[in-house]
Structure formats: structure tokens, C-alpha cells
Amino acid sequence: MVNERLNLEKEIETVREDCLKPTRKWGRSTKIWIGCLLIVIAWGLYCYIHQLRAGLGVTAMRNYVSWGLYISTFVFFIGISHSGTLVSAILRITKQEWRRPITRSAELLTFVSLLFGGIMPIIDLGRPDRIANLVIFGRVQSPLMWDIISICTYFVGSSVFLFLPMIPDMALCRDRLTVCDTRFRKFKKWLYTKMAIGWKGTKSQWHRLEKSMTVMTIIIIPVAVSVHTVVSYIFAMTLRPGWNSTVFGPYFVAGALYSGSAGVILGMAAFRKLYHLEKYITPRHFDLMGRLVLALTLIYAYLNLNEYWIPAYKMATAEGHLLRDLFSGSYSIVFWTLQFGTVLLPIIILSIPKGRKPLMLAITCIIIVLGAWVKRYIIVVPTLLHPFMPIQEVPGDWSSYFPNYVEFSVTAAALAGIFLVITLFSKMFPMMAVWEVEDGIKIEHDKQRAIDIRIQREAEEARSRALETDPGIQPIKPDIIIG
Amino acid sequence: MLIREKFTVTKRYNTIAIALMVIGILAILGLYITHGAKADVHKQARFWGSLLQNSVYFLLVVNAVMFFICATTLAWGGWQMSFRRVSEAISACVPVIGIICGVILLLICFGNNHELYQWADPEKVKLDDSFQWKSGFLNKTFFAGWTIFTIAAWSLLGWKIRKLSRSIDDKPLTVEEGKKYMWTNTVWAAIFIVTFALTVMSSIPWLWLMSIDAHWYSTMYSWYTWASTFVAGIALITLFVIFLKNNNYLELTNEEHLHDLGKFIFAFSIFWTYLWFSQFMLIWYANIPEETTYFKPRAQGIYSGVFWFMFIINFLAPILILMSRGSKRNYTTMTFMAILILFGHWLDFFQMVNPALSKDHVPTMLWDFGVALGFVGVILFVTGRALSKAPLVAKNHPLIKESVIHHT
Numbered sequence: 001m002v003n004e005r006l007n008l009e010k011e012i013e014t015v016r017e018d019c020l021k022p023t024r025k026w027g028r029s030t031k032i033w034i035g036c037l038l039i040v041i042a043w044g045l046y047c048y049i050h051q052l053r054a055g056l057g058v059t060a061m062r063n064y065v066s067w068g069l070y071i072s073t074f075v076f077f078i079g080i081s082h083s084g085t086l087v088s089a090i091l092r093i094t095k096q097e098w099r100r101p102i103t104r105s106a107e108l109l110t111f112v113s114l115l116f117g118g119i120m121p122i123i124d125l126g127r128p129d130r131i132a133n134l135v136i137f138g139r140v141q142s143p144l145m146w147d148i149i150s151i152c153t154y155f156v157g158s159s160v161f162l163f164l165p166m167i168p169d170m171a172l173c174r175d176r177l178t179v180c181d182t183r184f185r186k187f188k189k190w191l192y193t194k195m196a197i198g199w200k201g202t203k204s205q206w207h208r209l210e211k212s213m214t215v216m217t218i219i220i221i222p223v224a225v226s227v228h229t230v231v232s233y234i235f236a237m238t239l240r241p242g243w244n245s246t247v248f249g250p251y252f253v254a255g256a257l258y259s260g261s262a263g264v265i266l267g268m269a270a271f272r273k274l275y276h277l278e279k280y281i282t283p284r285h286f287d288l289m290g291r292l293v294l295a296l297t298l299i300y301a302y303l304n305l306n307e308y309w310i311p312a313y314k315m316a317t318a319e320g321h322l323l324r325d326l327f328s329g330s331y332s333i334v335f336w337t338l339q340f341g342t343v344l345l346p347i348i349i350l351s352i353p354k355g356r357k358p359l360m361l362a363i364t365c366i367i368i369v370l371g372a373w374v375k376r377y378i379i380v381v382p383t384l385l386h387p388f389m390p391i392q393e394v395p396g397d398w399s400s401y402f403p404n405y406v407e408f409s410v411t412a413a414a415l416a417g418i419f420l421v422i423t424l425f426s427k428m429f430p431m432m433a434v435w436e437v438e439d440g441i442k443i444e445h446d447k448q449r450a451i452d453i454r455i456q457r458e459a460e461e462a463r464s465r466a467l468e469t470d471p472g473i474q475p476i477k478p479d480i481i482i483g
Numbered sequence: 484m485l486i487r488e489k490f491t492v493t494k495r496y497n498t499i500a501i502a503l504m505v506i507g508i509l510a511i512l513g514l515y516i517t518h519g520a521k522a523d524v525h526k527q528a529r530f531w532g533s534l535l536q537n538s539v540y541f542l543l544v545v546n547a548v549m550f551f552i553c554a555t556t557l558a559w560g561g562w563q564m565s566f567r568r569v570s571e572a573i574s575a576c577v578p579v580i581g582i583i584c585g586v587i588l589l590l591i592c593f594g595n596n597h598e599l600y601q602w603a604d605p606e607k608v609k610l611d612d613s614f615q616w617k618s619g620f621l622n623k624t625f626f627a628g629w630t631i632f633t634i635a636a637w638s639l640l641g642w643k644i645r646k647l648s649r650s651i652d653d654k655p656l657t658v659e660e661g662k663k664y665m666w667t668n669t670v671w672a673a674i675f676i677v678t679f680a681l682t683v684m685s686s687i688p689w690l691w692l693m694s695i696d697a698h699w700y701s702t703m704y705s706w707y708t709w710a711s712t713f714v715a716g717i718a719l720i721t722l723f724v725i726f727l728k729n730n731n732y733l734e735l736t737n738e739e740h741l742h743d744l745g746k747f748i749f750a751f752s753i754f755w756t757y758l759w760f761s762q763f764m765l766i767w768y769a770n771i772p773e774e775t776t777y778f779k780p781r782a783q784g785i786y787s788g789v790f791w792f793m794f795i796i797n798f799l800a801p802i803l804i805l806m807s808r809g810s811k812r813n814y815t816t817m818t819f820m821a822i823l824i825l826f827g828h829w830l831d832f833f834q835m836v837n838p839a840l841s842k843d844h845v846p847t848m849l850w851d852f853g854v855a856l857g858f859v860g861v862i863l864f865v866t867g868r869a870l871s872k873a874p875l876v877a878k879n880h881p882l883i884k885e886s887v888i889h890h891t
Contacts, residue, residue, distance in 0.1 A: 249761040306685060
């Protein structure tokens with residue numbers, strides 16, 4: 001008994017140390033990586049300032065296509081942000097024990113991608129200061145207004161959702177900070193103390209934390225669904241062929257879950273490799289996440305069927321032009337590559353158990369995430385090129401669009417920003433919810449103990465039964481069994 | 484614990500079922516005399532519309548129960564094993580109602596009255612460009628072929644899955660055999676789900692229901708129809724579970740299982756509302772004439788009473804009543820809610836079919852209630868017989884233990 005307790009404590013101690021280790025030292029490769037990211041961001045900033053000074057004319061966007069790469073990226077980032085809710089909230093609600101080591105990275109991904117996703121539409125404005133007009137003169141009837149409201153709500157919600165389970169970990173960081181030497185110690189001490197908001201681990205504190213976690217878990221799911229539904233409404237409420245489709249809300253939500261959960265797997269794989277968490281994030285986690293992505297991909301494939309099949313059956317004039325362009329025209333290669341390469345192919349790969357092994361799964365998820373990004377582009381751009389009424393008196397080459405260097409640079413900077421925030425976060429805070437993993441170990445331990453006790457009891461019963469028939473066998477004393 | 488394995492159909496049960504069927508037949512006859520036999524095509528269409536609405540609704544509901552079985556099989560959802568035989572028995576109605584429904588659909592399609600399926604009228608197709616364009620999909624041959632194929636496929640696959648379930652009743656499985664058994668089940672469930680996705684969740688509602696308003700379309704339609712019947716299907720399972728519990732059967736099922744059924748009804752009612760909202764909101768907001776024609780008579784015209792009443796029953800009632808834990812574990816509340824939801828979605832189907840047929844007034848629903856009761860009688864009769872044929876507990880199923888110790 002005492003031995004077991006010691007073992008458990010030792011195990012928990014290792015978990016704590018393993019989780020805190022990355023926050024203690026900045027290796028050279030980290031510094032180089034951050035440097036590279038900063039260069040990309042600096043170049044992107046330069047391009048953005050150029051765009052601000054010279055106007056949106058420096059991008060490839062014209063009268064036809066006024067929502068290009070920026071808005072596609074916005075939808076994509078918001079889509080990725082669904083990962084946190086999915087993995088964290090849904091798995092929490094359904095009491096999936098295996099979620100424990102991956103919740104933090106999922107929640108972080110939500111937070112960061114939402115942060116940068118929210119900036120993208122502002123970048124798309126030639127006069128970003130006019131965003132204030134939305135608040136000053138905003139009209140409730142406008143989908144843009146709904147969008148701002150829902151994304152802000154989701155951002156606040158997911159920040160709270162990220163922060164709540166961090167409180168006990170912050171207390172842990174605060175208490176352990178004195179043990180090791182680190183740079184910025186004063187700053188860290190201050191930060192951890194502030195973020196731990198006086199956490200002592202008392203019973204009433206735990207109770208409150210668990211209660212608020214339950215409430216947040218339930219609230220965040222409808223909020224997340226509403227966010228992507230409303231994002232889809234920006235398109236669907238506009239009278240444009242291919243956008244005004246009733247299935248658009250669920251279609252976007254399913255697409256978001258599909259790309260978001262693939263994003264979580266990529267995060268899992270990266271942290272596992274870089275921070276040596278192989279012990280906690282096991283092939284089993286990848287297998288289960290792989291199944292989840294498979295199910296979501298199937299739903300997404302089904303919705304693709306609805307989204308393209310029914311308009312194809314109608315083939316009304318404007319929709320007909322758009323669909324012909326997608327099915328057999330200038331976008332057909334991209335369209336079919338996406339359908340086969342990023343929907344059908346992952347379904348096949350993920351159906352095979354070998355396809356759900358960590359490496360193979362990570363590769364598949366890269367395909368899915370890239371595919372989801374290009375897919376957003378395919379939803380946004382071709383529709384804009386096929387308005388119900390042609391735009392008159394504009395140069396002929398305005399009727400085609402491909403993003404130019406300014407748009408690529410700024411978008412790359414946004415992506416680098418996401419990586420930078422994640423890197424800095426992971427160097428400051430533990431990337432696994434330490435207390436949740438600890439709880440998992442304790443539960444596992446209790447289960448094992450219950451099994452041991454049962455085996456012992458059964459053995460004892462067998463013995464006493466044998467004793468009745470053969471009095472030669474010595475009975476075991478009960479205290480030995482319990483001890 | 485003593486377990487009553489066999490359900491015996493009591494005389495009273497049988498009498499009620501047969502009485503309901505008689506009511507149904509009388510209602511059909513009455514409707515035929517007052518409407519179907521009249522020379523006016525609109526009156527005739529009312530008769531066929533009522534048959535179409537009821538048969539399709541109840542067929543999709545009992546088939547949704549099979550979908551529930553297959554979805555839980557694929558997800559290894561062990562909790563529902565203790566009442567799995569109930570779901571199986573309900574799904575045994577698919578062939579029976581399927582044949583009734585198939586006959587009605589073919590009669591409408593090949594009959595002389597083209598008020599319902601205007602695309603089946605060669606004269607109208609000649610005059611209408613969009614009918615000509617759609618004739619590759621909306622034509623009698625494809626309609627008949629796909630309908631027969633679909634109903635046959637549902638019946639056969641359902642039969643296979645029920646047979647698989649009963650095949651292990653007399654022989655306990657070893658661990659290895661159990662794994663193999665689960666795998667066979669998974670494969671068949673997957674085949675059913677794929678068939679389901681290609682029929683109920685896509686093409687079938689377009690053919691059977693959406694083609695009544697052949698000029699209008701919505702990409703959401705099939706999914707929406709599915710959500711509607713799925714909630715109703717779970718409500719139907721709940722009703723039978725409660726009925727059996729009240730008659731001292733299903734000893735292994737308790738409030739925990741009822742609670743989870745309640746959660747399903749609650750969750751999928753909200754899901755249905757989400758789909759309803761997505762469809763309605765988009766069309767209302769975009770306000771494109773060719774799309775709003777569908778919702779104009781429903782949301783603002785003479786059908787607005789039915790439309791919003793249906794919305795209250797299917798959304799507000801479940802969210803308000805089933806939100807609390809206690810109500811999901813209460814037999815009375817759950818019975819009330821299950822009946823309410825079955826009725827609510829029946830009303831939903833009523834407003835899907837009728838506005839296209841009866842544009843100036845809402846038809847008296849009394850006849851339709853009669854026809855609906857007839858179908859309820861069929862479900863009671865067939866389910867009762869199916870229940871009495873097999874043991875009520877699938878005792879050798881590998882997941883049964885999980886269901887016994889299940890708690891929410």
C-alpha cells in the first residue's frame with residue numbers, strides 16, 4: 001500500500017517535471033526558429049504598410065474579385081479555430097478519458113487562430129480605421145454585424161476556456177519557479193502569480209473550477225457552431241451563385257471541424273516530437289483522433305454531395321456557369337484534385353489502421369489542412385468571378401484573379417504570427433494540462449487497484465473453497481491481503 | 484434477477500392495434516369517398532397527398548430506428564444494448580410500411596392525377612423548360628426504379644442486421660468470436676449507413692417530397708427531413724421502451740437509459756432546429772422570388788398557424804421541458820414528450836406536402852389523423868409480433884454488460 005502510494009507520487013512528479021521542462025530553457029533552435037518567424041512577420045508588415053499607403057490597388061483584387069486570399073484565409077483560420085471546441089468540449093462532455101494530454105494544445109490553437117483570423121478582414125479593408133463605422137453606424141440586419149458579434153463572443157469564450165484549466169498549472173509554475181534558474185525570472189514570477197489568481201488547491205477552489213469548466217464546456221459548443229454558421233452567412237446571404245445555398249451553415253461547420261481536428265493532430269505530432277511527450281501522447285491517441293477525423297471527413301464528403309449535386313440538378317443559368325467552371329472549366333483541375341485528393345484520399349487512408357499511425361496520420365492531416373485552405377479559396381473566388389450581372393466598363397483582365405506578392409506576404413506573416421504565438425506560449429506555459437493528466441493517472445491507478453483487489457479476493461475465495469474440501473491448505477490472513 | 488425474456492402479445496394490445504388499423508382504413512375510405520372519387524383533380528390530390536404524407540413519414544420514422552441501430556453499432560455505443568431488441572422490432576415495420584408506401588408512390592406517379600407530381604405530366608413537361616431540363620432525374624422510370632430499389636435495400640439490409648443480432652441468442656461467444664462478431668456487425672452497419680446516406684439523406688426526399696414543388700429546391704432539404712424523422716424515431720423507441728417497462732419487461736433498462744434517450748431527443752431537437760433555421764433564415768433573408776414561393780404560404784400565408792405551431796412543438800417544447808435532468812428520467816414526462824414530438828414532426832410533414840395542393844385553405848386535419856392512426860396501428864401490430872418472436876434481451880452480445888452497468 002505504502003509502496004503503491006510512493007510509486008504514484010513518483011509518477012505524478014515525473015509528469016510535472018516533463019510538462020514544465022520546455023518552459024525552463026530556450027534552446028538555440030528555438031531562437032533561430034523565432035528569428036525566422038520574425039523576419040517573415042517583418043516583411044509582411046512592410047508589405048502591409050505599403051498596401052496601407054498605396055491602397056488596395058497594390059493587391060491583385062479588383063472590382064470582380066474583391067474578396068481574395070485574405071478572406072479565404074479568414075474563413076480558413078476561423079475553421080481551424082473549431083478544433084479547440086471539438087476536441088476539448090465535446091470529448092469532455094462525452095467523458096472521453098484519452099482527451100487529457102491533448103486538450104491544452106487544442107484550446108491554444110483555437111485561441112490563436114481566432115486571434116489572427118479576426119485580423120484578416122481588417123487587413124482586407126483599404127481603410128482599416130473604418131471598421132469603427134461598424135460599431136458607430138452598425139445595422140443589426142447586416143450579416144457583417146452578426147459576424148463581428150459572434151466572433152468576439154467566441155474569442156472571449158475560448159479565452160476563458162483556455163484560461164480556466166490553466167489556473168492550477170499556473171499555481172504549479174509559480175510554486176516551482178524557485179527551484180530552477182531561468183531568465184526573466186522576475187517577470188515570470190509576476191506573470192504566474194497574477195495568472196494563478198491565488199490558487200491554493202483548496203477543496204472549494206477545485207469545486208468552483210470544475211463547476212465553471214462544466215458551464216463553459218456546454219456554452220462553448222453552441223457558440224462555436226453559431227460562429228461558423230454566421231461566417232457562412234456572410235457568403236450565403238449575398239445573392240451570388242453558389243453561395244446562396246441553404247446547406248451552407250452546416251457545410252461550413254462540418255468543413256471547419258474537419259480541418260480543425262486535422263490541425264489538432266498536427267499540433268499533437270509537433271509537440272510530441274519537439275518536447276518529447278511520447279510517453280503521454282501515444283499512438284493510441286493518434287489512432288482515436290484519426291477515427292474522429294475520418295468520421296468528420298465522411299460527414300464533410302456527404303455535405304459536398306448536397307452542396308454540388310442539387311444545384312447541378314437545377315443548373316440554372318448563373319449557377320450553371322459557375323458549376324461548369326468548377327466541374328470542367330478553368331478551376332476544374334483544382335476542384336477535382338480537392339475532392340479526390342483531400343476528401344476521398346484521406347477517407348481511404350484513414351480507414352486503414354496503418355493510416356492512423358502517427359507519421360502517416362500527420363502527413364494525411366497536412367493534406368487535409370492544405371486542402372481545406374485551397375477549398376476556401378475555391379468557394380470564395382470563382383463565385384465572385386461569376387456575378388449574376390457582369391460588371392461593365394472594366395478592363396478584361398479584371399475578370400481573372402490570382403493573388404500577388406503583397407497578399408501572399410501578408411498572409412504568410414499572419415501564419416508566422418500564429419506559429420510565433422504558439423511557440424512563445426509553449427515556452428512560457430506547460431503544453432499539457434498537468435492536473436488533468438495527473439487526474440487521469442490517478443483514475444487509472446484506482447482502476448488498477450480495484451482489479452488487483454478483485455483478483456486477490458477471487459483467489460482467496462478459491463482458496464477457502466479448496467479449504468473446505470481439503471483442510472490441509474493454510475488460509476491466508478485477511479490483513480496480508482489488504483496490506 | 485429474474486428476467487422475462489419473451490414478450491407476449493396480450494389480447495388487449497392486439498385489439499387496440501387492430502382497432503387503430505380499422506380506423507385508418509375507414510379514414511382512407513372516407514377520404515376516398517369525399518375527395519378521391521370526385522372529378523375535381525384538386526380534391527383527388529388531397530386524397531393522395533394525405534396518403535403520401537402519412538406513408539412516407541411513418542416509413543422514414545421506422546427506418547430512422549434502423550439508422551439508430553447502425554449508428555450505435557458503428558460507434559460501439561453499448562448503452563443501448565439493453566433495449567436493442569425494441570429498436571430491432573420497430574425496424575421490422577420497414578418492409579410492411581415500405582410496401583404500402585411504395586404502392587402509394589407508384590400509384591401517384593403512374594396515375595392520372597398529376598397535381599402532386601407535376602413533372603409526371605407529359606403535357607406540363609412539354610410547356611416547361613425547367614421540367615425538361617430536370618427530366619433526366621425526375622422521370623417515371625427513374626422514380627419507380629429508385630423507389631423500389633430503395634425500399635428493397637432498406638428491408639433486406641434491416642433483415643440481415645436483425646438476423647445477425649438473433650444469430651447468437653443461443654450460443655455464448657468466446658472473446659475471439661466476439662471480436663469477429665463485432666466486425667461483421669460493423670461491416671453491415673456501414674453498408675446500411677452508406678445506403679442510407681445515398682437514399683434518405685439525399686436522393687429519396689428530393690424524389691418523394693421535394694419534387695412536389697418541382698421548381699423550388701433547397702440544398703438542405705434531405706438533411707432536414709432526416710433530422711426530423713430521426714428525432715421522431717428516437718421518440719418512438721422511447722415510447723416502446725416505456726410501454727414495456729410499465730408492463731414489467733426490460734428489467735435491465737432503467738432511468739439511466741431513459742435519460743440518455745432523453746438526451747438524444749433533446750440534442751437532436753436542437754439539431755433539427757438548427758437545420759430548420761439554416762434553411763428558413765437563408766431563404767427569408769435572401770428573398771429571391773423563386774425560393775421564397777416555398778415559405779410564403781407556410782410562414783406568412785394560411786399555413787402560418789400550422790407552421791409556427793409545429794416549430795413551437797418541435798423546438799420550444801423539448802428545449803424547455805427536456806433541459807432539466809429530472810424530466811429526462813421521468814416516465815410520464817418522457818412519454819408526453821415522445822408523443823408530442825412524434826406529432827410535431829408529423830405536422831412538419833403535413834406542412835411540407837399540403838401547401839402545394841391546397842393553396843386557398845388548410846385542409847381539415849381530421850382525415851389525416853385517421854390515416855395516421857391507421858399507420859400507428861400497423862406499427863403497433865408489427866412491432867408487437869416482432870417483439871414476441873425473439874428474446875427481449877440480446878444476452879450474448881459482447882456489449883450487453885456495458886449496458887447493464889451503464890449510468891449517465
